[in-house]
Amino acid sequence: MHRSHRVAGALVGSAVGDALGAPFEFGPPGQFSARFPVPARGAKTEMCSGGPVDREPGEFTDDTQMALLVAQSLLANDGLDEADLFDRFVRWAEAEPPDIGAQTRAVLRCGAVAAAEHFATTGRAAGNGSLMRATPAAIWFSRFGTEATMDAARRISALTHGDPAAGEGCAIFSELMRVALDGGDPLEAVPSALALVADERRERWATVLAPSWTPADATESNRAVWPTLGQAVWGLRRGRDFAEVMRLIIDLGGDTDTVACVAGGLAGAVYGMGGIPMRWSSAVHGRVPGFGDQRWGLADLQELAAALDGKPLVKYEPGVISRIGPTEVLPGIWAGNLDGARYSAEDFAVISLCRLGDPFPHEVHRMAYVADNEWNHDLDAVLADVLDDLAALRADGRRVLVHCHGGASRTGLVLRGWLVREKGMSVEEATAHVAERWPHLGLWNASFTAALERLRPAEG
Ligand SMILES: [Mg+2]
Structure with a gap:
């Protein structure tokens, strides 16, 4: 680590x-x-x-x-x-x-x-x-x-x-x-x-x-x-x-x-x-x-x-990017990029997979610790934590908005993971299913796909 x-x-x-x-x-x-x-x-x-x-x-x-x-x-x-x-x-x-x-x-x-x-x-x-x-x-x-x-x-x-x-x-x-x-x-x-x-x-x-x-x-x-x-x-x-x-x-x-x-x-x-x-x-x-x-x-x-720990004290400022989403990609589960999520309706339960800069106004807002690279430590545990919360928020009747900076790779990890775990799809099926509905899907992190291969369908 x-x-x-x-x-x-x-x-x-x-x-x-x-x-x-x-x-x-x-x-x-x-x-x-x-x-x-x-x-x-x-x-x-x-x-x-x-x-x-x-x-x-x-x-x-x-x-x-x-x-x-x-x-x-x-x-x-x-x-x-x-x-x-x-x-x-x-x-x-x-x-x-x-x-x-x-x-x-x-x-x-x-x-x-x-x-x-x-x-x-x-x-x-x-x-x-x-x-x-x-x-x-x-x-x-x-x-x-x-x-x-x-x-x-x-x-x-x-x-x-x-x-x-x-x-x-x-x-x-x-x-x-x-x-x-x-x-x-x-x-x-x-x-x-x-x-x-x-x-x-x-x-x-x-x-x-x-x-x-x-x-x-x-x-x-x-x-x-x-x-x-x-x-x-x-x-x-x-x-x-x-x-x-x-x-x-x-x-x-x-x-x-x-x-x-x-x-x-x-x-x-x-x-x-x-x-x-x-x-x-x-x-x-x-x-x-x-x-x-x-x-x-x-x-x-x-x-x-x-x-x-000796690094410069810097406040992260992502700047303004053109908004993507929110779009309902799976029933009750929406996707977007950073500013698409930032300016979304405040009744969304938001799951952020990237750094944000200024905090969002949403009352239910979860921030996961995932980097857009192959160097995440214990990605399985982080993904399980995100999918468990996503399931609980859906069970609460919430619209859930999943996003990262570009809405591509990390967002795609969670959407695909949801289909593998909750719908019993293979990783291939889940990837095709999301790609059809979310053109921004990014697949450049091989470690993400490997983590999906280790997921098991939820019981019951
Ligand atoms: Mg005290």
């Missing part, structure tokens, strides 16, 4: 976990599966409202807000400037975000030396509030090796969390992230990361990160840093894909947004952007109190992730 898929997956995955877990925050175990016994792929998904703070479905919380502050400070200063970052935290806290953690608020109200003092006077500071924002710096410093990664993690943690235990948790997390972004197995890297933890704190961390540890063994609530990272690593060990990791984690209850945010960062780095279900990544959004009215969405997070 190309590193860029992992980098985007890490940042988007952490925001997705945050937003997905938020409605269940401080609830009992099992609530996610009780509410969603099976995946919810129609117009309404598992990105729902609810929880202690009134939020829109898909809206991220303080975890991602603070992570975005870290990311922007790193970019603005070309590295870690603790004074600048602390100022950003204070400005954010002064805007009174509704869900700021008690410890973080207490420290940010008192100034830069407060974290150590707060710990000295209370002795209770090892919350998970610094771990929850650790992903952006883990991405940034991963290019500079283990020592730089763990050192920066400890320093950023210490801005609000005076207990070095919290800093060690951030350091371990960031080293696991570094390994994952390089294509390694973060679970195999646990022992080498533990070897770099301060002696007096190693044993407690080794306990919660051991393969035999389960959430039932936790000695604190998961608002503390140890069980938060312990549960995230446990979920990563147990889950077979991104979605299963999220379900396992949120079903643990308690501080669900933060644990899912931490687990989502690691799982996103492991499974990549294409491993995150598009119904979740498409819905994730939010604003950062104290920093204007910018609405952060999927494309913004992807562009930010690339910049954290």
Whole structure:
């Protein structure tokens, strides 16, 4: 898998976990599966409202807000400037975000030396509030090796969390992230990361990160840093894909947004952007109190992730192209190109297979991670995710509009895939069927046709 898929997956995955877990925050175990016994792929998904703070479905919380502050400070200063970052935290806290953690608020109200003092006077500071924002710096410093990664993690943690235990948790997390972004197995890297933890704190961390540890063994609530990272690593060990990791984690209850945010960062780095279900990544959004009215969405997070990995920060502007479609190619399934879809009736459920530039106004809008080339990672999983959502949206009675930039190759992949899977056609039959009805069909990606050959007709 190309590193860029992992980098985007890490940042988007952490925001997705945050937003997905938020409605269940401080609830009992099992609530996610009780509410969603099976995946919810129609117009309404598992990105729902609810929880202690009134939020829109898909809206991220303080975890991602603070992570975005870290990311922007790193970019603005070309590295870690603790004074600048602390100022950003204070400005954010002064805007009174509704869900700021008690410890973080207490420290940010008192100034830069407060974290150590707060710990000295209370002795209770090892919350998970610094771990929850650790992903952006883990991405940034991963290019500079283990020592730089763990050192920066400890320093950023210490801005609000005076207990070095919290800093060690951030350091371990960031080293696991570094390994994952390089294509390694973060679970195999646990022992080498533990070897770099301060002696007096190693044993407690080794306990919660051991393969035999389960959430039932936790000695604190998961608002503390140890069980938060312990549960995230446990979920990563147990889950077979991104979605299963999220379900396992949120079903643990308690501080669900933060644990899912931490687990989502690691799982996103492991499974990549294409491993995150598009119904979740498409819905994730939010604003950062104290920093204007910018609405952060999927494309913004992807562009930010690339910049954290050393690429230029560029907002994608596709320009204006002449519109093609929407045209009803199969019953209830329409096709178009980028601007054909952008300016279509807003009651369409839109499935986008290309980058968009400015977001669309449509209420139901899914964005899949597919490139118009032969280098997609795990195209089978992405195609299955798209076809499953397409089936669910059709079952909801929605007109579905499938499009990519030119409406040719990627759009054709999904239309042909629909016929193979839902109508039992051969790839040849499906291709002829679509070509007759959609003259824009493009067939230049051999890997797309190969993926269609691996599709099986849906059961029933
Ligand atoms: Mg939160």
